[in-house]
Amino acid sequence: MTQDALVIFTPSGKRGRVALGTPVLTAARQLGVDLDSVCGGRGICSKCQVAPQFGDFAKHGLSVAPDALSPVNAVEERYDRIRGLAAGRRLGCQACIMGDVVIDVPAESQLHRQVIRKSATERVMEMDPATRAFYVEVAQPDMHAPEGDFQRLAAALEFQFQIKGLAVDLEVMRHLQPTLRKGDWAVTAAVYQGGGAPRLVGLWPGLREAPLYGLAIDLGSTTIAGHLVELTDGRVLASSGLMNPQIRFGEDLMSRVSYVMMNPGGAAEMTRAVQQGLAQLATALADEAGVPLADVVEAVLVCNPVMHHLMLGIDPVELGQAPFALASSDSLDLRASDLGIAGLAPGARAYVLPLIAGHVGADAAAVALSEAPEMRPDLTLIVDVGTNAEIILGNSNRVLACSSPTGPAFEGAQISAGQRAAPGAIERVEIDPATKEPRFKVIGCDLWSTEPGFAAATAATGITGICGSGIIEAVAEMRMAGIVDASGLIGSAEQVGSSRSEPQGRTHAYLLHDATATGGPRIAVTQGDIRAIQLAKSALYAGARLLMDEMGVDAVDRVVLAGAFGAHISPKHAMVLGMIPDCPLEHVTSAGNAAGTGARMALCSVSARRAIEAQVRRIAKIETAIEPRFQEHFVAANALPHATAPFPHLASVVTLPDVAFNTGGGDGGRPRRRRG
């Protein structure tokens, strides 16, 4: 037997020779193996559990003797007695290497464990949280060497964990002395290492067993949605949302910017409102997860530029006018309390993703982080539909981004019977091409309107209107059934061959449902509704087309629909409308709440933060407002699906009736620009 031994760690495959008697944890550190430890190797935290492997390992050319590790010692026995140690497991800080050995590091002992995300791209997410817990024993005060308690804590963290130059906020400092004494000079310190000096953000007496938590928040114009995440493994413990309290100052962003411009102090008022919303959401999430709010050490936030500025207390007036100058575009590393999020760990941090441009926000950056088009050779078009659509186009060569002013029609606003997606809203529509009769589904009921029991099932909610995905399906179905022509005109009852086409002034409306018998509304798709959808979809298409021009392509390989709305859009109907460029229908997918996913990735990983910061600098920004070709694309995209562009993949699935109802009258669907 030699004076050293070969040790092979699995699953990493890292190997090397270490001196006999070396603890497994020390060997792991020497060989760069990812083995967790909160207590720094003192047999306290049990985070460094390993599973030694014995016997013959032909592929390693190694035979591991039963005595390749030192016998189970008193520390391990005590731990097993009190907490229980699974069979075959050892504490890496106690078991010493006495001969050639193979050591398996189970997933839960890996600090940077990999978590498979359930997303469209199924990318692996590496855990690399900015804030980690460290158990330290701190020297007691000494009148002859009167360094402060904080200095002795910092020295302990430096000595035991090589954390140099620890910074601290006053809020944390205020808890320091009682916590050190309560823990009898042993404490668990939460240290943030997300950039800049490492920073003490929270402190607990003794060894803290519970994990630390973080918040991933998607601050939208309408809703604020968040997840409470366990920072050790990325698990989501609670998800919740609330209406953005700023709604009372204006439904859409432009009306809020106007409010600020018209009302002195209005920006501050809105900042208070949104900060209160954030605080409320944090409390709700902690309650739902059943964890103390004070155990939350970090928040990551994504939002559009106007919400970004309002959240930070910056007057967003510049974002309401060209050149749409951001006050600051880089990512921000703040105190959570700077954003009014109270009650978290006293030094809790808040990280805000970078903004891509004046109309392409941190939410779009989060989508870019989550979908990572730069990691694929094929060309991906990512569309996040809201009041503004954020559009990203790219592949491993190049990534472009722009924003397009779709307006709120896709969200059911500006639609005569439009409403928010809520129980009672029509969300799906089918029209029989022969009879021109519709059937539909409403939110809150799984039955089609033609199925038995539908009336009873919807009696409670009623049938109250039509939501965003409903109007898209309705218009697309009307086009497929020959009720609407390519120019967007609704035919008369005579032209269409159905009394559901009702005259309405000089135009017509298609009656979807008459609920007046039960005290409800008459729900029809009017010519005005079609025009509103045409404006919105033209803006969306024109933005995508502008990026395609810049990229020098006429087609994309795949389309990803991001956002909650994207999850409910039917790809076929979207393509019938010409909302998105033609491509194989099976390559149009939904990414769900990609912005929220991006926020969670940034929460779980410092490297993800650095990656999106670098990527945002690389993304080429196209400003639609000043591109002369935008207007041209916008006009051509007015037709359903498009005046000039061929839609070959769509044509292979759907044949659109070649009807034309223009009798010389009617409006021309003049495009107009909107911002918000």
Next chain:
Amino acid sequence: MTQDALVIFTPSGKRGRVALGTPVLTAARQLGVDLDSVCGGRGICSKCQVAPQFGDFAKHGLSVAPDALSPVNAVEERYDRIRGLAAGRRLGCQACIMGDVVIDVPAESQLHRQVIRKSATERVMEMDPATRAFYVEVAQPDMHAPEGDFQRLAAALEFQFQIKGLAVDLEVMRHLQPTLRKGDWAVTAAVYQGGGAPRLVGLWPGLREAPLYGLAIDLGSTTIAGHLVELTDGRVLASSGLMNPQIRFGEDLMSRVSYVMMNPGGAAEMTRAVQQGLAQLATALADEAGVPLADVVEAVLVCNPVMHHLMLGIDPVELGQAPFALASSDSLDLRASDLGIAGLAPGARAYVLPLIAGHVGADAAAVALSEAPEMRPDLTLIVDVGTNAEIILGNSNRVLACSSPTGPAFEGAQISAGQRAAPGAIERVEIDPATKEPRFKVIGCDLWSTEPGFAAATAATGITGICGSGIIEAVAEMRMAGIVDASGLIGSAEQVGSSRSEPQGRTHAYLLHDATATGGPRIAVTQGDIRAIQLAKSALYAGARLLMDEMGVDAVDRVVLAGAFGAHISPKHAMVLGMIPDCPLEHVTSAGNAAGTGARMALCSVSARRAIEAQVRRIAKIETAIEPRFQEHFVAANALPHATAPFPHLASVVTLPDVAFNTGGGDGGRPRRRRG
């Protein structure tokens, strides 16, 4: 003529060859010459004025031709027309070197100009402020490159002034966009470079002509005193003080610590009180100086440890009991708003000097900075007398520090007729050794009480009591006149030979002044008063003696009395009492408000901050509370001046009567310990 020329800068003497056509400012930078410039060399700020010298310079072996500099150009002509340029002066950024030349940099063009401090040590103070103004022109927003306004400002500061990695607080960010537009993309940025990342603390549209200001604040238990200082030249524009509003929670520190221990929320209450006091002082100073409060970009604070913790919102309870553990001992670099000082520049910083030990505060560190005993070969004893005395002993070899619990007797508390130093208080006393008759002066009147007109001059204030310096002189004069013996006993009328010695129970009191005729008090020095002074001075002496033991000496070369009180103590009387060790009387000097001076030095110079931080780490701390010899020294020091130590220098000036009044009764002047 060669392609380069020799340039010699005075007064620095720096010299070198530069290419012909090089602007003087550029040459100065190349040669490391200290030449100010706010605008970065664009002929705007005029800070870089120089005085070129022409003719023969034998000592340099140089003859400077009249055309050694380029002719006055349009920029300089315009500047001269509008603002006036003194004869012989050129703008360093415009005048180009065309031949060998001698360039004088006048004091006002030097960035790190030297200012002679009017202090005991007459040390030169180097201006090296942490916050400086930079004039920059910022690129306008561009929709094709949508970096934020802040990023473009940071890029301009990096490009023009090599300021890398600029940080910013949200408070400053909120002002950014309107200021940039008001200044038409030219702004003056105040950048703090006192440690860590450079930080934008304030922003003004266009070129800011006025200097930036800072506050140097000495936060004492009783009073908060501050100076408003011009950060370019260190000039004090205003000095003011106010009562510490915490007084209402307790006169001395220990009673405030008790208040905190007895009252939940008491610490927060006191923090609010002192922060309000700081804010009030800042406003008063700006008003007095006639400068906008928002032009103040920095504050430097010094204080004792208890005030330090209370100011920061840290419960000071640990400072009330052994081992007197500080929460944090290092210097602090904070937002001024963290200390409740509102209305300064939005990102204004606050620097707090390091603490030396649990009883030796940042105020003592400021005294150490101001007096710098480590820079002298002779041994200096520095005594800052307050409720606690901070004592520093050192020379260029070694510096020691301790604190001694003198109690408040030196401030007139615990004295029967004691009062604060205010008009009407007796502050000086003389007693005729033959007649035993006193004469005295009161604050607010320059006449001795025996001089004509005294009664009239003091009619308004009355004669109301005796202040700290008054009681010291009174007791010392009583000792010199043989009214008090070496043990501190007051003799009877018979023993003393004066009816002013009046019986009072089993002891006697010496009547200084009977104001009852005019409705005032009878002001006497009682036996209890003498005991209180003995306790205080014994503690002070014992502390000093302990440091001398540690240093291995029996005498010191000089004594510096720091603090406002120190300025009013008569060295002879202090030595008769044995407050301080014997030394040549002419070597006992007052340093005035050395703590305030130290705060000003730290305000004006980053290197002073780094120097005192390093020095505090080097200073050896002696904790009097646990030194067994302290008690021994304390008892021996009870006698006037001392039971055992010879006072040869005192004896050469004063002969103390060899009287003894002990008749077996009376109290023994038992020492007791006090903290506060």
